[in-house]
Amino acid sequence: MTAAAKIEVGEWRRVNKLTLVVNTLLTAGRALIPIGFALYSISDDGGATGIAALLFGLGGIALFALMIGGAWLSWYRMRYRIGENDVRLEQGIISRSARSVPYDRIQDVSLEQKLIPRILGLVEVKFETGAGGKDELTLSYVSEAEGERLRDTVREMAEGEGASPIDAAHRPLSASAPAAQQQGETLFAMGPKRLFIFGLFNFSLVVFAVLLGAMQQLEFLLPFDLWDYLSDWLRDGRIVEAGKAVSGYGLAAKIIAAIYALGVVIVVGMASGMVRTFVRDWEFRLDRTPKGFRRRRGLLTKTDVVMPVQRVQALVVKTGVIRRRFGWHGLSVISLAQDNGSSNHDIAPFATMAEIAPIAREAGFTLPDDSALWRRASSDYYFDRAILRAFFPATAALLAFVTGFVPVGLALAAVTMFIAAGEYFLWRFVRHALDPEQVISRRGWLAPSLRIANRVKLHSVEITQGPLARWRGYCTLRFGLAGGRLAFPGLGLEDAREMRSAALNSIAAVDFAKLPK
Structure with a gap:
């Protein structure tokens, strides 16, 4: 991406003028359906006379002029500023609004290109605050070079890397590091063949x-x-x-x-x-750059996301019932800017464990091996779950047998047995482990998932017990993360206390004020 005019700190700027074209095309596209309904109603009522057609044409011209005028006013009245302490956006034609996000609240800066902006060489810049997508600030749209410089400048100022704001803003992208270094080392990529195989497993109706x-x-x-x-x-x-x-x-x-x-x-x-x-996932590529993991993907909507490694709180390795048999898994991260339910943090959605292991090492994690001290949840926990979940189908099956509905009773009895078998297999395959550096959770038996959290990055550890758990002697161990929670349900009380003590010792041994931001 070529460099254009340098960003001045404190200077008010407007988004790219081609935003007018994008907004006009999007508005016109949304108006096609109402216009189609109007045309159909005119022809259906036999009113497609010359006068009616003329009036409709004049109305369409007036509507198009209003769209152009509204888009221009919206562009002209919107401006943003990269300040010394925050990013500020002001917009609105009649009713003005102003948004200001301090740098210390910005967790990540990502670039996104939908189809029309991508054709025009524009990007949408999103400043993520880690508030579940509710408090983000978005600039739509700037040039690709402008988006790159905005991302680098804001990230440097948010992370406090020692450069003065003005120096960081005036430094071109090519001057901060060699081009090859900025591009980074490719850790994972998916070509058409891999995407074809991936698509076969993504069954959708x-x-x-x-x-x-x-x-x-x-x-x-x-x-x-x-x-x-x-x-x-x-x-x-x-x-x-x-x-x-x-x-x-x-x-x-x-x-x-x-x-x-x-x-x-x-x-x-x-x-x-x-x-x-x-x-x-077209042209999916994950690079390791000096700024962190850089992931690019998309055919119609292209996204370019950089995730700083120090903000990765945990790893999640998932698979499917069928894809597991062929050795395929997916890797995603839980980060400070996590958006619940989003796939924006997938860094290797369809890979083998041999491909996932080096990515995990780059993120500061290691996949568990046979030496891990796995702990199984209490058998009483899964026995109680089986009783509670199978109570209603078992009772209904008994009533069906008593009243003579034998086929219905057999079906409900089969459901009861399936629930009991499922809880038994969960008890056998669900595991939790605590090694010197990580907290590990393995869940599921048909499609197991693996969650790995760094002990240093844990914020809290708590043991919770309900009335039944207190009576039966098991509990749930919960670890607080900046991007979410990690829970070990059904642990024996002694195991939970031992794991809590070890995790708290790791947390207490670290001065969080000295950790990199």
Whole structure:
């Protein structure tokens, strides 16, 4: 990205003028559906006369002029400033608003490019504050070079790396480090072949929901009323006739038809998942730069996120029931700027454990091996869970047997047995460990997940017990993290106290005022 005019600290600036084009196109796109409805209603009512068409055309021109004028006023009345202590944004045409975020609250700065801004060479700059996305400040849109310089300048001033604000602002991107050093070392990347395999495991039926929603919204374009047609089809007994027609076929034909229908659903689901994967993770690349992990991905919307390593609080390794059999896992991080429910912190979404291990080492973590001292939760905890979860289906099964509904009773009994078996396998496979540097939790048995937290970065440790847990002698051990919580449920009380004491010793031995920001 080429350098343009240097950023002046304290100087008020406006976003790129091409923002007018983006906002106008987006507004026009949202207006297409209402315009389509209006055109359809004119032609349907027989009012598409020359006068009506002329008035509609003049109204469209006036509306377009208003959109252009509103976009220009919105751009002109919006300005931002990189100050010595904060980032400030002022905007609004009639009602003005001002947002100011101090540097000590900024956890991360990320760049995002949707399709239209990407074509025009613009980026959206997001200043994340770690408040779950509720207190972010966003600049839409600036040039790519401007976004890079904003990110580097704000991060340096937020982290207090010793450079004066003006020097940091005036230093071009190429002067802070050699180009190869800024690019960093590639830790993980996914090409088309890897994305294709990843897409096969991302089964999704969202396409059916999209089609149903489109049919409901665009029903006026069909030559018949869809819902009236379905109502007539049900009322006239056509569904019964269709059922009789199907019953006339042999068993083999029915099995083939069922397999065909299932195959269609599977193919559509896999194709839908593959499209989502390619659109989201196209050109996925994770680099290790002097600033931290830099992740870039996206086909239509391109994101460029840098996550400082010192702000990584924990690692999460997940897999799926099927992908686990082929050795595929996903790695994400819990950071200070964590946005709950977001996938913005995936750093290796489809990788082998051999590929994940060096990334974990770069983040300051080590994957557990056979030498880890694993602790199993109390068997009483999972026995009590099985009793509580299986109580209602077991009671319903007993009532079904008593009243003579044997098939229903057998089904409910099967559900009860499945719940009990699930709790047994969870007791066997769920593990927790505490090594000299980390807290480790392994959950699940069909699709196990691994959570690893650094003991130094823990904020608190607490033991909680409900009435049943106090009576039965187990508890939940909770570790507080800046990006969330890590809990070990169902531990024996003695094990929990021992682990709490070891974790507190690690926390107390560190002067947090001297840790890097």
